[in-house]
Amino acid sequence: MGRAGRRGLGWAGLTILEGIVRLTASLHPVPTKHTRRGKPIMGERMLRGSRLGAVSYESDRNTELAPRQTREYLCARGHQFEVPFAVDAEVPTTWECKFDGTVARLVDGSEPEQKKAKPPRTHWDMLLERRSIAELEDILAERLEEVRARRGRA
Incomplete structure (x- = not known):
């Protein structure tokens, strides 16, 4: 890190900080390939992983495949x-x-079964599900009376 990146520290604070970093590095050296007991450290161990669709590492020898x-x-x-x-x-x-x-x-198989398609529902079909023809005629008559009454006043 450059000195310009450490704002707020004076020259004295900067040298103290650099000294602490050097001291820490000397007290805790970066481990080599093996620890004191001779076992590899975590980063040195090889972990074998796999992903979806990956090839299996097992051999097919002496195995019987399904019919x-x-x-x-x-x-x-x-x-x-x-x-x-x-x-x-x-x-x-x-x-x-x-x-x-x-x-x-x-090849040499039966035809796939066709999906049953519903006929499209129109606005008229949905209206007839809610009201009968007689009710619709009554509503039409009421609305026509209102329209005629407004025209008579105007």
């Missing part, structure tokens, strides 16, 4: 690819294409 089935998918652009599934897994009818990201369908 698998391979299913083929075909996208609209003609890309055909295979996806492995567990034998007991439910195979989806659609899968994202590996090559272009479009929706691919299962």
Whole structure:
């Protein structure tokens, strides 16, 4: 830190502060690779971590994999690819294409079921949910009388 950064300290205070820093550094030296007992310090130990999707460090030797089935998918652009599934897994009818990201369908599979779409509700539909036709005719008659009365006064 430069001397300009230590505002408020006079020359005497500055030299005292520098002396304290030097004394502290000599009393507490920076540790080397090992402490007195020969064990590595925290910064020297190697911690092995992993992240999501990382490759496992375990080997596949002498392990039995779960039984698998391979299913083929075909996208609209003609890309055909295979996806492995567990034998007991439910195979989806659609899968994202590996090559272009479009929706691919299962080869020799059933068509995906279509979602039931609700017909759009209009303002008239919502109004009929709250009032009957007879009530609406009464309200219309009242409003027309008010409009005619205002026109007669004006």
